[in-house]
Amino acid sequence: MPCIKPAQPENVKGINEETFIREGKGELKVMVENSDETMETTMSGSLKSVEEIAEMLGVEAREGRIEAVVDGVQVKMERGKLELEFESGERMRIEKA
Template identity: 70%
Template sequence: MPCIHPPQPETVREMSEESFIRRGKGKLKVSIESGGESLETTMDGSLKDVEEIAGMLGVQAEDGRIEAVVDGVKVRMRKGTLELEFESGDRMKIERV
């Protein structure tokens, strides 16, 4: 079983959506909902693996999924899709196209 490190709040606070994306081949759709408005865009790249993101956040992935709250942000991830829900109610979804 891989060693899971405890979350380091100062590291997690400095993360941005780019932290979860690997540059290179592939296309991602990024959807952001904030205050009743939504924005969608596509970008080049791919999501990092579930296990890799779990390690970055200091949480455990179960059955290839993450469902956790880290520093007040609800994180849900499965292969190809990452959803973040912030305390303000804003939501962001990154998914493979």
């Protein structure tokens, strides 16, 4: 079993959608949903790898996927798709466009 480093609170605290995106070519669709509305936009760049994000959050990636709760946020990720669900019920999805 690989050694997992705990998430650093100072690193996890300031995380936003740009944290998961690598600048460069490609296009991503970002959707934010809450009980009242859904906002959708596109951004240039690509998602960081599952392994990079797992290390950043201090969780283990299994079979190329992440399913974990970090600081009250449910994180689900597979290659090309990331979903975050917050305690407030708000959800954010980032995926290849």
